[in-house]
Amino acid sequence: MESLEKLDKKFIWHPFTQSKEWEKEIFEFPVVISKGKGVYLYDSRGKKYMDGISSLWANLHGHQHPSLDKALSNQLKKIAHSTFLGLTHEPGIRLAKELIEVAPKGLTRLFYSDNGSTAVEVALKMSYQYQLQKNNLKKSKSKNPKKLEFLALKNSYHGDTLGSVSVGGIELFQKKYKPLLFKTNFVMSPHCLRCPFRKKNLPAIEQQVYSYSNQKPKPGDFRAQTACHWQCLKEVEDVLNKKNKKIIAGILEPIVQGAGGMIVMPEGYLWGFANLCKKYNVPWIADEVAVGFGRTGTLFACEQEKVTPDFLCLAKGISGGYLPLAATITKEKVYLAFKAKYEKLQTFFHGHTYTANPLACAVSRANLKIFKEEKVLSHIKKLEVVLSHHLKELLQLPQVGQVRQAGIMAGIELVQDKKSLKPFPLSLRVGRQICLKARNKGLILRPLGDVIVVLPPLAIKEKELVFLMRGIKQTLQEFFVSPKFSV
Ligand SMILES: Cc1ncc(COP(=O)(O)O)c(C=O)c1O
Structure with a gap:
């Protein structure tokens, strides 16, 4: 019988993996x-x-957690899957309520999908359609909106579908697909350790752990000094100021740019970003796919700076790392902008077969319970x-x-x-x-x-x-x- 390694080599194409390396690796380090x-x-x-690595940043409470296993097997006794398009089910409804209860204040409507990229894709499409239906964007003479753009950060990662790649700021993942992508304005990454605006003037911070919780502002702290003048936020403001009628939304990973290299933002950046978006009336998307569910020390990273995004994207840890599930949570005003007579065609035409899979929802409810109980x-x-x-x-x-x-x-x-x-x-x-x-x-x-x-x-x-x-x-x-x- 052929070994599993041999069968893998013969039949599988692994994600984010150079096959030439993998085909050796699987025998050297099986x-x-x-x-x-x-x-x-x-x-x-x-x-x-x-x-x-928590099985790619997803597992929270360990593998084979008794409560998660139990929630899954109990749900399996009822039904494994039924659609959310035109039908509904209890685990999906209850989970939405429970997530909204713990989400940043002001988020009231939840749209399910099934992975991090789709959670972002939903936020991108939804924010675009929202802006369009609210007439917020500049029209060209032909009454069509002018070429529209997003605002995102260099070094950001938001997933692998074309929309999420379009707002991704990692050159390596974008370059090949550039002709297929929509326009995004990339501003500098809030990466103090490599920031050209602090280098000359500030004490070396390389000798310490650059930890978010260590970055409380105090006199003499590098951020209290004015050397950098928050250049990173200034770039955000410049784009918003110049293009605010063309920008559909801003997007960022709050507190940590994960796949960009675990880049930790200085305290205050997130608050600044959120407030600039508010000032220029541009919605913003918090991609908490990686940082959500406790990773940064609070249930959601936005809580660290007491900000509420217009769209909150969740996946990975949402089901404790058990099953594919994602959610995009937004505000009531966004939901209402889509609510109209059918013939106005303001429906959000988006949905996936496994949207709100009941097994995943049941496990996700148990996941939230563990946060409290344990x-x-x-x-x-x-x-x-x-x-x-x-x-x-x-x-x-x-x-x-x-x-x-x-x-x-x-x-x-x-x-x-x-x-x-x-x-x-x-x-x-x-x-x-x-x-x-x-x-x-x-x-x-x-x-x-x-x-x-x-x-x-x-x-x-x-x-x-x-x-x-x-x-x-x-x-x-x-x-x-x-x-x-x-x-
Ligand atoms: C911040 C962020 N957004 C989106 C994604 C994409 O998630 P998925 O791999 O589930 O599509 C990831 C994945 O690592 C991520 O870290």
């Missing part, structure tokens, strides 16, 4: 996952690994301290350029030269190689380029987090002293 329990994954040979947010506070301590230790290593953290998500950026932050050559694939080596220490990791991501399930125990961080440190130390490694 990991066919067959089971998960708590924060651990087990492969088909019975080897145990810690899930250091005091998840106070557990994250403790984890945050442990994580920060170990990140600080990593900063001593010569190849660690920067470490960034918000809540229980962090990035460790590896560089060739610490002083200039010069990156390693792309061909070395340093991040990838390190993550593969970490398997020998029983860790599953996945990098973002040369940024090692630390994003374990929220349920991880403090001592397990120590194990994860020690494993990363040892892997880095062994990798960089290995005679096989040279630049």
Whole structure:
């Protein structure tokens, strides 16, 4: 019988994976996952690994959580799937109510879809149609709206469908598809550690963990100094000021730009962004697909700066990492702008077959319950301290350029030269190689380029987090002293 590895090599095309590397990797580092329990994954040979990336930033309470398993099997006894187009069901209704109750104040209407990209796609289409139906956008002489645009941040990632790629600010993922994309105005990423406006004037902050919760403004703090004049927000204002009748909406990942490299925003940026959008009457979209559900220490990242977006996009952790589900939550005024006689054709013509899948909704309800019952947010506070301590230790290593953290998500950026932050050559694939080596220490990791991501399930125990961080440190130390490694 052919091995699973051989069958995989023969039949599968893996996402975000260079097949040339994968077809070797699957035999050199074979990991066919067959089971998960708590924060651990087990492969088909019975080897145990810690899930250091929460199965792509989704798992929250561990694998095989009894309450989630129970919610799923109970729902399965009733029905696995029925459509939400023209019909409705209890898990979908109840979950919507429960999510709206905990969402930032002012969000009242929930539209389901089934993954992060579609949650964003919905927000993009909905904001466009809303603006159109409210007559908010500038018309050309032919009465059609002028060419319309979005506003987004460099280094942002919002998914892989063409709409979400259009507002994505990572050149690598956009470049190939550019001729297919709509116009977006990209403003600078609020990435203080690499900001050209702070470099000369401000004390080095590379020596500390760049942690969101450490960034409380105080005299002498780099943000209290005026050297940068919030240039990043100034760029937002410039676009909004110049083009406000052409901009459909602004979009950003609040607090952390995840796939862009775990870039942590300075405290105040999110508030500034939200208020500029308000000032120029431009709706804004908070993509909380990665940062939602406790990751940054609050249930939603927007809570950190007490802002309410016009559209809130949720996926990944919404079902505790169990099943594909997503939601776009918006305000009543948006909902009402679509409510009209059918022949006015103001319906939101969008929907997916598995929209609001009842199994996923039932599990998501149990997910929300766990947040309360298991005091998840106070557990994250403790984890945050442990994580920060170990990140600080990593900063001593010569190849660690920067470490960034918000809540229980962090990035460790590896560089060739610490002083200039010069990156390693792309061909070395340093991040990838390190993550593969970490398997020998029983860790599953996945990098973002040369940024090692630390994003374990929220349920991880403090001592397990120590194990994860020690494993990363040892892997880095062994990798960089290995005679096989040279630049
Ligand atoms: C901020 C953000 N938005 C959207 C997405 C896309 O989500 P999905 O992979 O479920 O389509 C991701 C995925 O990593 C993300 O991090």
